[in-house]
Amino acid sequence: MSSVSPIQIPSRLPLLLTHEGVLLPGSTMRTSVDSARNLQLVRSRLLQGTSLQSTILGVIPNTPDPASDAQDLPPLHRIGTAALAVQVVGSNWPKPHYTLLITGLCRFQIVQVLKEKPYPVAEVEQLDRLEEFPNTCKTREELGELSEQFYKYAVQLVEMLDMSVPAVAKLRRLLDSLPREALPDILTSIIRTSNKEKLQILDAVSLEERFKMTIPLLVRQIEGLKLLQKTRKHKQDDDKRIVEKENRNKTIDLAQETVVGFQRKLQDGDKSQSTKHKFLK
Numbered sequence: 001m002s003s004v005s006p007i008q009i010p011s012r013l014p015l016l017l018t019h020e021g022v023l024l025p026g027s028t029m030r031t032s033v034d035s036a037r038n039l040q041l042v043r044s045r046l047l048q049g050t051s052l053q054s055t056i057l058g059v060i061p062n063t064p065d066p067a068s069d070a071q072d073l074p075p076l077h078r079i080g081t082a083a084l085a086v087q088v089v090g091s092n093w094p095k096p097h098y099t100l101l102i103t104g105l106c107r108f109q110i111v112q113v114l115k116e117k118p119y120p121v122a123e124v125e126q127l128d129r130l131e132e133f134p135n136t137c138k139t140r141e142e143l144g145e146l147s148e149q150f151y152k153y154a155v156q157l158v159e160m161l162d163m164s165v166p167a168v169a170k171l172r173r174l175l176d177s178l179p180r181e182a183l184p185d186i187l188t189s190i191i192r193t194s195n196k197e198k199l200q201i202l203d204a205v206s207l208e209e210r211f212k213m214t215i216p217l218l219v220r221q222i223e224g225l226k227l228l229q230k231t232r233k234h235k236q237d238d239d240k241r242i243v244e245k246e247n248r249n250k251t252i253d254l255a256q257e258t259v260v261g262f263q264r265k266l267q268d269g270d271k272s273q274s275t276k277h278k279f280l281k
Contacts, residue, residue: 007105008126009082013058014041015120016083016100017065017073022198023081025104025128026182027189034097035065037073041119042098046088058124059083059102060110062199073116079127079203082106104185107205127205146211147180153218154187160225181207184214191221 016031016038023029033042045055060080066073087101107127114121154175161168171190178186188201197217204210 009056009106009108009124011123011125012114012121013056013082013108013124014045015058015060015076015080015122016041016102017060017063017076017120019062019064022061022195022202023059023083023102023104024185024189024198024202025081025106026178026186028086028101028103029189031059031100031102032097033100034095035067036069037117037119038065039096039098040069042088042100044118046085046100055085056105057083057085057102058108058110058122059104061202062195069117073113073120076110076113076120076122077199079107079109079205080124081202082108082124082126107202128207143181143208143211146208146215150183150211150215150218151175151180153215153222154183157191157218157222157225160222160229184210188214188217191217192224193217 016033017035018031021029021031023031033039041057045057058080059082060077062077063074081104083102083104085100085102088098090096090098108124109127111123111125114123155172158168158172158175163169163172174186175183184207185201188198193201201210201213204213
């Protein structure tokens with residue numbers, strides 16, 4: 001199992017308020033920015049000539065940013081994700097806005113909001129780190145069984161898909177190369193899950209709790225794929241001439257359904273090798 005260097009986030013973070021999606025550690029997400037405070041944050045912290053990778057943002061889910069900075073901040077979701085913006089794309093049409101490509105690093109909780117304007121800044125406490133299981137034997141034993149169970153279901157799910165699809169093949173390799181404790185967040189961001197479910201996983205600070213919550217999500221995805229495969233197989237029995245073609249199309253469709261987020265993540269990851277600042281007139 002590969003080791004991932006620990007990361008220490010600053011004790012104060014500028015906050016990016018989002019309500020359309022939930023960013024989990026280890027995953028990548030695109031988010032649109034067009035509200036007053038979020039625009040100020042992007043312009044002040046991301047577009048001032050410094051490297052994007054030097055600025056860590058605090059991404060707060062389930063919290064819409066008011067359209068005007070004259071409005072008070074809404075109640076902030078307590079748990080957020082520290083993130084790097086690896087790409088910023090701007091446009092003036094139909095109104096000024098930016099699209100950010102952000103990658104999650106780790107969880108944090110808000111201790112207190114230090115200021116609300118021109119964009120919110122909060123004192124935060126880091127909740128997890130991108131590192132391997134704790135070194136204590138007791139902790140390893142407690143998590144080992146859950147980790148193995150999760151890994152078994154993750155492999156079963158991926159191997160139900162068409163391994164000739166590059167994104168599926170790469171995901172299979174990642175299951176063996178990534179630290180096990182990173183997998184619940186990453187798999188949750190890839191499979192079919194609602195924002196509510198992602199939010200529950202984000203709020204699960206305990207690694208043991210995350211394993212317990214994500215295993216049923218994997219099982220649900222597996223059972224759904226089995227049912228879909230069985231249903232389509234019955235429909236193909238009357239015309240054997242198209243069985244092979246239909247099976248291949250079916251499997252590719254399932255792969256694309258299940259790992260569409262992963263494919264986008266791979267493409268975005270390639271782009272992030274050279275960070276881009278763009279502003280389109």
